Amino acid sequence: MALLDLVKHRKSVRDFLDVPVEREKIVMCLEAARLAPSACNSQPWKFIVVDDRQLKDKLCDAAFGGIYSVNSFCKMAPVMVVVVSEKSKFLARIGGMFRGTKYYLIDIGVACEHFVLQAEDLGLGTCWIGWFNEKGVKSVLNIPQHKKIDILIALGYYDREKLGSEHGREPIDKIASFNSY
């Protein structure tokens, strides 16, 4: 699909089918993420794919209890991807301190969107998940406590008929201008 069509087609999916996702497709999504640009080519990410049913259920129980239960729809997703934010290269960190910019978060965002768009192109649905119990996720997957997890991605097949209505977006003339602010 042409990129703009793909972007128009993608929506957050919160209602997944109980169908396993082929490993080859997951690897294609990882490949798209792997090729993402990053500040100083730091590649400050590690993607932990959880597609084992029992482990995924345990992960969701730990991630989406209490105040995070709004995201418990993720229990339906056959795959959860945990994105560990790794340390950027020295130059990117120093540059980021000077600029007051968290380049690593931009990097993670770009890589995750590559993942998500590749998934969409393969007929798979995704939902970015930023609201979750980070400690719980770490303990289930033996991720050291000092590591940072900023985002998860729910992944799986979905029924397009069941998708909600379009999310509104601001028009171009409100979000962009030519030649001055």
Ligand SMILES: Cc1cc2nc3c(=O)[nH]c(=O)nc-3n(C[C@H](O)[C@H](O)[C@H](O)COP(=O)(O)O)c2cc1C
């Ligand atoms: C960084 C980030 C965090 C998000 N966290 C959540 C989340 O925790 N739960 C959820 O249901 N959706 C989450 N979303 C999805 C947004 O709600 C969604 O992208 C937005 O409403 C636009 O809808 P659309 O993706 O269908 O176009 C997140 C999206 C981003 C980019």
